[in-house]
Amino acid sequence: MTTDINLSKTGRNSLVLLRILIGWHFLYEGVLKLYNPAWTSKAYLSSAELLTPLFQWLSGDGMIHLVDNLNIFSLMVVGLSLLLGYFERVGSVFGIFLLLMYYLAHPALPGASQAGTEGSYWIINKNLIEAAALFVLYQMPTGTYFGLQSLKKNLLNPQTK
Amino acid sequence: MSEDKKSNWSRRDLLKGIAGVPIVGSVWWAGASKGVNNTQARDSILKTLNINASPPPPSGPMAGDPIRIGIIGFGIRGPQLCRALGFGQKSWLASMAEAAKKNPKDTRLSSFLEQEHLNVHITAVCDLFDVRAQDAIDSFSTDEVKVQRFRTHQELVESNVVDAVVIATPDHWHAPIAIAALEAGKHVYVEKPMTHNIKETYALKEAVEASNVVFQVGHQHRQTQSFLTAQDVVKKNILGHVSLIQANTNRNDDNGAWQYPIHEKANPNTVDWKQFIGNAPMVPFNAEHFFRWRKWWAYGSGLSGDLMSHDYDRVNCILKMGIPNSVVASGGIYTHKDGRNVPDVMQVNMEFPDFSTGSSQAAGKEKGMTLVYSATLGNQYGRTTAFMGHDATMEVGNSLTIYADGNSTKFKEKLTSEEMDPNVPIYQYDPASGSVDGVTSATAKYFADKGLLWTYRDGKRVDSTHLHVREWLSCIRNGGTPSCNIKEGFEEAMTSHMGGLSYKLGRRIDWDQAKQEIVPVKGYDLDEALLKDKEKIA
Numbered sequence: 001m002t003t004d005i006n007l008s009k010t011g012r013n014s015l016v017l018l019r020i021l022i023g024w025h026f027l028y029e030g031v032l033k034l035y036n037p038a039w040t041s042k043a044y045l046s047s048a049e050l051l052t053p054l055f056q057w058l059s060g061d062g063m064i065h066l067v068d069n070l071n072i073f074s075l076m077v078v079g080l081s082l083l084l085g086y087f088e089r090v091g092s093v094f095g096i097f098l099l100l101m102y103y104l105a106h107p108a109l110p111g112a113s114q115a116g117t118e119g120s121y122w123i124i125n126k127n128l129i130e131a132a133a134l135f136v137l138y139q140m141p142t143g144t145y146f147g148l149q150s151l152k153k154n155l156l157n158p159q160t161k
Numbered sequence: 162m163s164e165d166k167k168s169n170w171s172r173r174d175l176l177k178g179i180a181g182v183p184i185v186g187s188v189w190w191a192g193a194s195k196g197v198n199n200t201q202a203r204d205s206i207l208k209t210l211n212i213n214a215s216p217p218p219p220s221g222p223m224a225g226d227p228i229r230i231g232i233i234g235f236g237i238r239g240p241q242l243c244r245a246l247g248f249g250q251k252s253w254l255a256s257m258a259e260a261a262k263k264n265p266k267d268t269r270l271s272s273f274l275e276q277e278h279l280n281v282h283i284t285a286v287c288d289l290f291d292v293r294a295q296d297a298i299d300s301f302s303t304d305e306v307k308v309q310r311f312r313t314h315q316e317l318v319e320s321n322v323v324d325a326v327v328i329a330t331p332d333h334w335h336a337p338i339a340i341a342a343l344e345a346g347k348h349v350y351v352e353k354p355m356t357h358n359i360k361e362t363y364a365l366k367e368a369v370e371a372s373n374v375v376f377q378v379g380h381q382h383r384q385t386q387s388f389l390t391a392q393d394v395v396k397k398n399i400l401g402h403v404s405l406i407q408a409n410t411n412r413n414d415d416n417g418a419w420q421y422p423i424h425e426k427a428n429p430n431t432v433d434w435k436q437f438i439g440n441a442p443m444v445p446f447n448a449e450h451f452f453r454w455r456k457w458w459a460y461g462s463g464l465s466g467d468l469m470s471h472d473y474d475r476v477n478c479i480l481k482m483g484i485p486n487s488v489v490a491s492g493g494i495y496t497h498k499d500g501r502n503v504p505d506v507m508q509v510n511m512e513f514p515d516f517s518t519g520s521s522q523a524a525g526k527e528k529g530m531t532l533v534y535s536a537t538l539g540n541q542y543g544r545t546t547a548f549m550g551h552d553a554t555m556e557v558g559n560s561l562t563i564y565a566d567g568n569s570t571k572f573k574e575k576l577t578s579e580e581m582d583p584n585v586p587i588y589q590y591d592p593a594s595g596s597v598d599g600v601t602s603a604t605a606k607y608f609a610d611k612g613l614l615w616t617y618r619d620g621k622r623v624d625s626t627h628l629h630v631r632e633w634l635s636c637i638r639n640g641g642t643p644s645c646n647i648k649e650g651f652e653e654a655m656t657s658h659m660g661g662l663s664y665k666l667g668r669r670i671d672w673d674q675a676k677q678e679i680v681p682v683k684g685y686d687l688d689e690a691l692l693k694d695k696e697k698i699a
Contacts, residue, residue: 020181020184023181023184024184024188027185027188027189027192028188028191028192029192030192031188031189031191031192031193031196032192032195032196033196034192034193034196035192035193035195035196035197035200036196036199036200037200038200038203052265052266053265056265079185079188080185083181083184083185083188084181084182084185085178085181145177146177146178146180146181147177147178147180147181148178148179148181150174150177150178151174151175151177151178151179152178154171154174154178
């Protein structure tokens with residue numbers, strides 16, 4: 001896997017930095033929840049502003065345990081893939097999906113309540129920006145330059161370097 | 162590529178390949194230790210507090226023959242009590258179906274339909290307005306059971322078609338009807354306040370004590386899970402010495418100010434006006450008096466009897482502190498100058514100098530408490546009910562939250578170690594955190610926040626009034642004493658009357674614990690003063 005666009009070294013390093021920061025954020029969120037059994041996304045989902053029936057169903061007694069576990073697992077998988085630079089494009093897609101779900105449950109739309117947010121947003125909020133950043137990482141993966149992907153590539157094909 | 166070059170490249174590449182691993186390790190460590198610490202702190206606090214909700218009032222099976230119930234008063238509260246019994250008016254069912262269609266979060270209809278079947282029949286109704294009586298007959302009559310209308314409560318309680326009565330009339334009729342029903346051997350569920358004056362409070366107490374039927378006063382919050390939890394909090398002395406309790410009413414809409422709609426078909430031919438007046442001073446037919454009776458002392462009990470009675474009993478069911486030694490009240494009619502003579506702003510200070518909730522301090526600091534009830538019908542800012550103790554403050558409504566006090570003796574160690582933070586709740590019970598409840602009016606929200614509309618049993622939302630009437634029916638069927646029996650009703654009624662009297666006479670009203678009576682005030686007939694306009698009291 002290589003970057004399609006010709007980038008300067010600084011550009012490439014900037015992408016790596018972005019990848020590590022987002023990976024850091026996802027992994028920390030996942031691990032914190034993993035070690036805090038009292039955590040649940042029930043209140044966040046059940047108070048959803050958009051697609052209410054879907055989120056109400058997800059937050060129902062029959063589903064919430066599975067949803068919480070899947071959320072924790074996905075957060076950690078995204079974090080690991082980005083930090084380690086391994087299957088980062090798959091990780092980016094998973095991350096975008098999660099962030100869009102968070103956004104859809106509580107979109108920063110005019111009129112929708114913004115409870116629990118620390119800033120001021122109009123349509124665009126941090127979830128959407130992070131999803132867009134992941135889309136950039138999906139387009140321009142850097143694992144072959146910095147990450148386990150590069151190790152794998154070089155171990156398998158040392159002569160290509 | 163030379164050997165040298167290849168070796169340099171491999172080392173650098175190896176580092177670039179595995180550089181993420183130590184970051185993963187660090188982030189994992191940070192997240193895990195924070196998560197574990199949070200969990201340990203939480204577990205440690207919960208272990209220290211050891212709060213377990215008291216069991217709900219016992220309520221047994223609903224088996225056996227159906228209990229035949231007569232509804233006396235079918236205005237606003239009457240139909241609500243019928244729904245608690247499992248009977249929805251046709252018009253209500255239609256409007257709820259419409260509301261649920263418009264808003265999927267509105268669960269009022271589905272909650273009603275899922276309610277447990279209580280095995281009762283509504284067999285009789287007595288309402289003084291023809292339209293309402295007919296509504297009950299049309300809504301609740303079935304092929305097997307026809308609802309029979311009685312023109313007077315006396316005829317209804319003496320009939321052989323009812324075993325029990327639900328009384329939801331204006332306040333001035335509560336005691337006379339309840340006493341008549343008890344004397345006729347019928348079980349009684351009566352709305353709050355239990356009585357309208359002092360004399361009839363004693364009379365009703367004697368009638369209940371002389372009877373062998375089941376008597377319940379309509380303070381349904383006694384079924385609410387947060388109040389059951391609060392009972393355990395106090396029992397375990399988590400709050401320390403509670404010196405002050407604040408309870409409030411804030412409402413700012415027509416419904417909240419008792420400006421109910423006046424039915425266009427109400428006139429002297431459709432309303433039995435003479436019977437409505439009862440023991441109140443006779444005035445010509447007045448539709449506003451009939452539908453908005455809460456605005457006049459002659460029929461209602463003002464903020465002290467109508468709404469403070471709720472707040473007083475909310476506290477009394479947790480603390481069981483009984484009637485205050487003294488009461489001082491003030492207030493006035495400041496917003497709704499519409500001819501009413503009950504105040505729309507009222508503050509009532511109730512003193513309990515000898516009462517103790519326990520203590521963590523040296524002897525001598527454990528006694529004495531004031532309950533402050535503060536009300537306005539001109540603002541709806543949501544003030545909480547707070548029990549303020551030396552060690553912690555407990556906010557109780559439909560949810561319950563406890564904050565450690567920064568200067569607590571009991572929690573000093575945990576506060577010093579920063580395991581507890583006075584700004585972060587040390588305990589929270591919030592039944593609605595996982596669900597969204599459909600509340601459609603400001604007054605409904607006011608009642609819901611106070612734990613007066615619904616509660617949760619086994620994770621399911623239940624109408625607290627349904628549980629309260631169920632408890633009453635269970636005692637009828639299986640024996641036992643309801644949670645809001647005559648002792649609790651007597652305390653609620655006397656305290657409400659003390660509040661009303663203090664407001665009217667502009668002076669402190671004392672309670673004589675030994676004589677079990679309000680200390681007479683020279684120059685006044687207290688019962689007469691209770692029913693009169695403040696301005697007309699000599």
